[in-house]
Amino acid sequence: MATIDKKSVEQIVRAVGGKENIEAATHCVTRLRFALYDESKVDVEALESNDLVKGQFSSQGQFQVVIGPGLVDKVYEEMITLTGGERSSKDDVKKAAGKKQNPLQQAIKALADIFIPILPAIITAGLLLGINNILTGAGIFFEGESLVQVYPQWKDFASIINTIASTAFAFLPALIGWSAVMRFGGSPLLGIVLGLILVHPDLLSAYGYADAVSAGNVPVWHLFGFDIEKIGYQGQVLPVLVSAYILARIEGFLNKRIPDSFKLLLVAPITLLITGFLAFIVIGPMTFAIGNAITSGLVYIFDAFPALGGLIYGGFYSMLVITGMHHTFLAVDVQLIGSEGGTFLWPMLALSNIAQGSAALAMMFVFKEQKSKGLAFTSSVSAFLGVTEPAIFGVNIRYKYPFFFGMLGSAIAGVVLTLNHVLAYSIGVGGIPGFLSIFSNQWGIFFVGMAVVLVVPFVATMLYGKLLNKREHTSAVKKSVKSSAKLVETVNDKEQLTTNRNEIPTDVLAIVAPIVGKILSLDQVPDPAFAERHMGQGVAIEPSEGKVFAPFDGKVALIFKTKHAIMLEHATGVQMLIHVGINTVSLKGNGFTSHVETGEDVHAGQLLLEFDRDAISGAGYSLVTPIIIPDGQDRVERVEELLHGASNRREEIIKVNLKDE
Numbered sequence: 329m330a331t332i333d334k335k336s337v338e339q340i341v342r343a344v345g346g347k348e349n350i351e352a353a354t355h356c357v358t359r360l361r362f363a364l365y366d367e368s369k370v371d372v373e374a375l376e377s378n379d380l381v382k383g384q385f386s387s388q389g390q391f392q393v394v395i396g397p398g399l400v401d402k403v404y405e406e407m408i409t410l411t412g413g414e415r416s417s418k419d420d421v422k423k424a425a426g427k428k429q430n431p432l433q434q435a436i437k438a439l440a441d442i443f444i445p446i447l448p449a450i451i452t453a454g455l456l457l458g459i460n461n462i463l464t465g466a467g468i469f470f471e472g473e474s475l476v477q478v479y480p481q482w483k484d485f486a487s488i489i490n491t492i493a494s495t496a497f498a499f500l501p502a503l504i505g506w507s508a509v510m511r512f513g514g515s516p517l518l519g520i521v522l523g524l525i526l527v528h529p530d531l532l533s534a535y536g537y538a539d540a541v542s543a544g545n546v547p548v549w550h551l552f553g554f555d556i557e558k559i560g561y562q563g564q565v566l567p568v569l570v571s572a573y574i575l576a577r578i579e580g581f582l583n584k585r586i587p588d589s590f591k592l593l594l595v596a597p598i599t600l601l602i603t604g605f606l607a608f609i610v611i612g613p614m615t616f617a618i619g620n621a622i623t624s625g626l627v628y629i630f631d632a633f634p635a636l637g638g639l640i641y642g643g644f645y646s647m648l649v650i651t652g653m654h655h656t657f658l659a660v661d662v663q664l665i666g667s668e669g670g671t672f673l674w675p676m677l678a679l680s681n682i683a684q685g686s687a688a689l690a691m692m693f694v695f696k697e698q699k700s701k702g703l704a705f706t707s708s709v710s711a712f713l714g715v716t717e718p719a720i721f722g723v724n725i726r727y728k729y730p731f732f733f734g735m736l737g738s739a740i741a742g743v744v745l746t747l748n749h750v751l752a753y754s755i756g757v758g759g760i761p762g763f764l765s766i767f768s769n770q771w772g773i774f775f776v777g778m779a780v781v782l783v784v785p786f787v788a789t790m791l792y793g794k795l796l797n798k799r800e801h802t803s804a805v806k807k808s809v810k811s812s813a814k815l816v817e818t819v820n821d822k823e824q825l826t827t828n829r830n831e832i833p834t835d836v837l838a839i840v841a842p843i844v845g846k847i848l849s850l851d852q853v854p855d856p857a858f859a860e861r862h863m864g865q866g867v868a869i870e871p872s873e874g875k876v877f878a879p880f881d882g883k884v885a886l887i888f889k890t891k892h893a894i895m896l897e898h899a900t901g902v903q904m905l906i907h908v909g910i911n912t913v914s915l916k917g918n919g920f921t922s923h924v925e926t927g928e929d930v931h932a933g934q935l936l937l938e939f940d941r942d943a944i945s946g947a948g949y950s951l952v953t954p955i956i957i958p959d960g961q962d963r964v965e966r967v968e969e970l971l972h973g974a975s976n977r978r979e980e981i982i983k984v985n986l987k988d989e
Contacts, residue, residue, distance in 0.1 A: 332380075332399075332402050332403060332406050333379070333380070334406060334410070336378055336379055336380045337380070337403055337406045337407050337410060338410060339374060339378050340360070340375065340378060340380065340381065340393060340403070340407065341407060341410060341411060342371070342374065343370065343371040343372075343374040343375045343378070344362055344364060344369075344370055344371075344375075344391065344393070345364060345365075345366060345369030345370060345371075346369075347410075347411035347412070347413060348365075349364050349365050349366060349369050350362055350363075350364060350365075350411065350413060351363040351364060351365050352416040353404075353407070353408075353413065353416055354404075354415070354416045355395075355400050355401065355403075355404040356400075359392045359393055359394045359395060359400060360392065360393040360395060360400060360403065360404060360407070361390050361391075361392050362390065362391045362392070362393070363389065363390060363391075364391050367386055367391055370384075370391060372384065375393060380395055380399070380403060381393055381394065381395065382394045382395065382702075382703050382706075382722065383703055383707070383718060383721060383722030383723070384721075384722075385717070385720075385721030385722065385725075389437075392721075394718065394722060438511060439658070439659060441507075441511045442504065442507045442508045442511050442569070443504075443507070443658040443659065445507045446503040446504065446506075446507050447658075447756055449496045449503060450496060450497075450500075450754070450755060450756035451756035451757055452493075452496070452756075453493045453494070453495070453496035453497055453754060453756070454493075454754035454755060454756045454757040454764065454765050455757055455761070455764055456489055456492055456493030457490070457493040457494070457753065457754050457764075457765075458754075458757065458763075458764025458765060459489055459493075459764075460486050460489045460490045460493055461753075461764075461767070461768050462475070462764075462768065463475050463476050463482060463485070463486040463489070464476055464486050464490075465768035465769070466769075467768075467769065468768055497563070497665070497754065498527070498562065499523070499524065499527060500523075500562075500563065500662065500666075501522075501523035501524075501526045501527050501561060501562070501564070501567075501568040502520050502523030502524045502527070503523065504523060504565065504568045504569065504572070505519035505520055505521075505522045505523030505524075505526075505568050505571075505572050506519040506520045506523065507519070508568065508569055508572035508573070509522070509572045509575055509576050512572060512573050512575075512576035512577070513576050513580060514572070514575055514576030514579045514580065515579060515596070518575060518579065518596060518599060518600060519572055519575065521600060522568065522571055522572060522575055522600065522603060522604075522607070523568055525600075525604055525607070526560060526561045526564075526567060526568055526571070526607060526612070527560045527561065527562050528560060530558075531558055531559055531560035532546065532547055532557075532558060532559045532560060533559075533560055533562050534559060534560055534561055534562045534563055534564060534616075534666065535562055535563065535666075537559055546558075546559070547559075549608075551609075554609075556608055556609055557613065558608075559612075559616075561612060561616065562666060563662070563663070563665060563666015563667065564615070564616060564619055564663065564666055564667075565619065565659045565662050565663050565666075566615035566616070566618060566619045566659075566663075567607065567611060567612045567615045567616060567619075569615075569659075570611050570615050571603055571606070571607040571611050571612075574603055574606060574611065575599055575600075575603040578598075578599045578602055578603060579595060579596075579599045582594070582595045582598060582599060583595055619663050619667070620667060622660070622663065623663055623664055623667045623668065626660070626664070627664075627668060630672055630746055634743075634746035634747050634749070635743045635746065635747055637742075637746050638676065638739075638742030638743040638744070638745055638746030638747065639739050639742060639743050640739075640742075641673060641676055641742060642676040642679065642680060642738045642739045642740075642741055642742015642743065642745070642746075643735050643736070643738055643739030643742060644735065644739075645676060645677055645680040645738065646680055646683075646684055646716070646720060646731065646734060646735050646738065647735070649716055649717065649720055650720065650721075650725065654677075657673055657677075658755065660673060661673050661674050661752075661755045662755065665752075665753065665754065665755070669751075669753070670751030670752060670753050670767065671751060671752050671755065672745070672746060672749065672750065672751055672752075674752040674755045674758075674762075674765060675745050675750045675751070675752050675762070675765075675766060675774060675777070676738070676741070676742045676745055676746075677758060677762075678714070678752075678757070678758045678759060678762025678763075678765070679738055679741045679742070679745070679762075679777050679778060679780075679781045680716070680734075680738040680742075680781075681711050681712070681714050681715075681716050681758045681759040681762070682711065682712060682759055682760060682778060682781045682782060683734040683735070683737040683738040683741070683781035683784075683785045684711050684716045684719045684720055684724055684731070684734040684738075684785070685707075685708040685709070685710070685711025685712040685716070685719055685759070686708070686734065686737065686781060686782050686783075686784075686785040686786040686789075687719075687724055687730035687731065687733050687734035687737075687785040687786065687789045688704050688707050688708040688711060688719035688722075688723045688724055688730060688734075689704065689705065689708035689786060690730065690785065690786045690787075690788075690789035690790040690793065691704040691723050691724070691727065691730050691789060691793065692704035692705050692708070693790050693793075693794075694789070694790060694793030694794060694796075694797065696797075696911040696914055696948075696949075697914050698947060698948045701948070703718075703722055703723060704723050706718070707719040707722050707723055711759065712759050712760050713758075713759045713760070713761065714757065714758030714759035714761065714762065715758075715759075727793075729789065729792055729793070729796075730785070730789045730793070733784070733785045733788040733789045733792070734781075734785045734789075736784060736785065736788065737780055737781045737783075737784035737785040737788075738781055738785075740780050740784060741777035741778075741780040741781045742777075744773065744776060744777045744780060745773070745774070745777050748770070748773045750766060750767075750770045750773055750774055750777070751766070751767055751770065752765040752766050752767075753765065753766075753767055760778070763775070763778070798856045798857060835985065835986050835988070836983055836984065836985055836986065837880075837898060837900055837902055837983070837984040837986060838980050838982075838983055838984075839879050839880065839904065839955075839980065839981060839982040839983070839984065840879045840880075840932075840979060840980055840981065841869060841879065841955075841979050841980075841981045842869075842876050842877050842878065842879045842906055842936070842955065843869045843871050843873075843875070843876055843877070843906075843953060843955075844871065844872050844873050844875075845869045845870050845871040845872040845873070845953075846869065846870040846872070847867055847868070847869055847971055847979070847981060848867065848868040848869065848870060848952065848971075849867065849868070849969070849971055850865075850866060850867060850868055850954060850969070852868065852952070853868045853910065853952055853954055854910055854950050854952060855910045855911070855950075855954075858907070858910075858954045858956070863905070863954070863956050863958060863959070864905075864956045864957050864958040864959045864967075865956070865957050865959075865967035865969060865982075866904075866954060866955045866956040866957050866967065866969065866982055867954075867955055867969050867970070867971060867981050867982060868952050868953060868954045868955065869952075869953050869955060869981075870951060870952050870953075871908075871939075871941060871951055871953060873941075874938055874939045874940060874941045875935060875937070875938050875939075876894070876906055876908065876935075876936045876937040876938075876939070877933055877934065877935055877936060878896065878930040878931060878932055878933060878934045878936055879896075879904070879932065880896075880898050880932050881898075881899065881930070881931050881932050882896050882897050882898045882899060882929075882930060883896070883897045883927065883928070883929055883930065884896060884897075884924050884925065884926055884927060884928045884930060884936075885897040885903055885926070886926055887922055887924060887925060887926050888913075889917070890912075890913050890915065890916055890917045890920070891917045891920035891921070891922045891937065892907070892908050892909060892912040892913055892915065892917075892920055892939075893905065893906060893907040893908060893913075894906050894922075894924075894936055894937060896930070900963055900986060901961070901962070901963050902957065902961060902963055902964060902984055902986070903957075903958060903961060904955065904956065904957055904958075904982075905954070905955070905956040905957075905958055906936075906937075906953065906954075906955055907953060907954045907956065908920070908937065908939050908944075908951075908953050909939075909944050909949050909950060909951050909952070909953060910949060910950040910952060911949055911950075912944060912949050914949070915943075915944065915947060915949070918943065919939055919940040919943035919944050919947075920937065920938070920939050920940075921937065921938040921939070922936070922937055923935050923936060923937065923938070924936050924937075955981060955982065957982060957984055962987070963986050963987055964984055964985075964986065964987070965985045965986060965987045966984075966985040967982060967983070967984055967985070968982065968983040968984075968985070969981075969982060970982060970983065
């Protein structure tokens with residue numbers, strides 16, 4: 329395991345507001361999770377500049393700092409040592425964070441806490457169902473026939489896979505009951521039993537309820553003069569959720585009032601009996617009707633206005649992820665699958681994952697700094713596999729435009745899917761593997777939607793990002809040139825130049841190469857601000873050694889703080905910019921050594937700067953060095969660019985034709 333820099337850990341603690349701002353802290357596989365007293369005290373810039381930190385975001389009352397697998401354990405241990413704080417569990421942090429949430433946020437968090445623990449079972453079931461459908465779907469490999477029809481020996485193999493896969497969905501109320509009762513503070517075992525009660529084989533399956541109503545043969549219990557429908561709640565979410573809440577409250581009430589010696593005999597039986605009767609008499613019928621009404625309403629909207637529905641849900645699903653409200657729709661997806669046999673929401677979710685991943689991947693080509701490139705790549709891979717939080721919070725939302733272009737691509741794909749009524753028969757499999765959740769006869773149109781979310785966000789983000797980089801870089805260099813000129817006017821009295829310019833009887837200034845290397849045209853510089861000559865005329869040199877020498881007698885007009893560039897002024901008043909490498913300002917001076925200072929007189933051949941070619945190249949930056957005569961100088965009439973191929977510091981590379989004073 330990598331060695332941890334204690335100072336970097338100390339910086340993380342300071343950046344989150346210091347140890348006095350930490351109410352509780354824990355960690356998961358990849359990140360530190362904080363419950364902070366005041367998130368406004370977080371120094372985001374300090375976190376982003378920390379070498380240990382790969383990203384940060386706030387979600388559901390927790391401030392999370394992404395470190396990476398393996399390393400996060402050691403960082404957490406070092407942090408606990410430094411702060412003297414107590415180790416907290418994930419539940420401790422969740423409880424502390426939950427205190428700061430409003431009722432709606434708490435309700436959404438409760439749903440998330442219930443459905444996230446059972447997602448592995450649902451994802452597994454979805455993947456296995458996908459394999460089964462590949463084997464049994466007609467027209468995938470053979471026209472009009474399935475694989476098992478052509479090769480009957482695979483039929484029972486597919487049947488066993490189907491049995492294994494469908495179990496999680498057949499007994500989904502038991503999984504929800506377990507997770508919900510545990511979340512509400514009751515006994516998880518009673519939650520499992522409650523869920524199984526609601527899908528008991530003696531009950532009429534919810535899937536056959538509509539046919540039984542049409543035939544007029546719905547079975548009933550006769551209870552004290554009332555007829556109670558004897559139906560199960562397969563594929564239903566609300567009945568088991570509400571029943572689980574009631575069960576946990578009843579169990580808690582009884583546990584407080586029944587002596588310990590009688591609890592084993594009384595608490596569980598009384599709790600299950602009361603909850604069971606309430607579930608079949610009141611809770612089940614009411615929530616069954618509410619659930620079906622919600623389902624019917626959604627189906628009507630997407631049937632009547634498919635394009636609008638796809639545009640809104642497909643486009644804004646990423647916004648739901650930011651607020652945490654996306655967990656609410658897990659229950660809706662399950663309800664749609666149970667009532668309608670498929671969900672039109674999950675396919676859009678899967679493509680939204682890919683869209684944000686595609687935008688994050690494009691940022692890898694926009695970023696100049698290697699750490700940011702690495703974060704963009706790893707977070708995009710995560711999004712392509714169905715987990716978008718690293719891409720959204722670590723990259724896209726921080727720069728805004730990739731997040732917007734991800735939404736745009738997802739919205740277009742949502743329209744494509746809903747107009748063609750694409751459905752998923754299971755949930756849990758998102759991102760690129762999400763096609764396994766889609767009915768096989770709709771794979772074609774789903775792949776069209778996938779192509780949209782791969783291409784549109786990627787191309788739009790990369791083009792816009794490159795344009796922004798070009799504008800920002802051009803603006804920065806022009807600002808630097810302007811500030812250096814101003815500095816020369818105010819700091820360097822022109823009468824103090826080594827040679828009185830009035831005594832120089834020349835109309836041409838010949839400039840020799842300040843660096844040994846290959847001379848290139850500015851067109852070959854990998855930066856549009858220089859290549860398109862926005863800064864001025866000149867040439868570029870690809871260095872063969874890491875030294876910069878003065879090409880003439882003159883003065884240092886400006887040495888940049890990051891030491892990557894220097895502005896010189898000749899006795900004639902002509903200024904020249906030497907910019908070592910491209911985007912090397914991001915190195916913040918690392919790899920550069922300056923031997924002169926602003927305002928210092930220099931003579932031709934004097935060593936001005938040294939730079940570490942290996943360090944600059946190793947950081948991913950080009951060494952190509954533009955030598956520029958900035959535009960807008962009063963004495964410059966015309967600039968001639970002399971390209972010889974190689975330079976040895978005696979070669980003339982630029983001729984500046986001067987105007988008469």
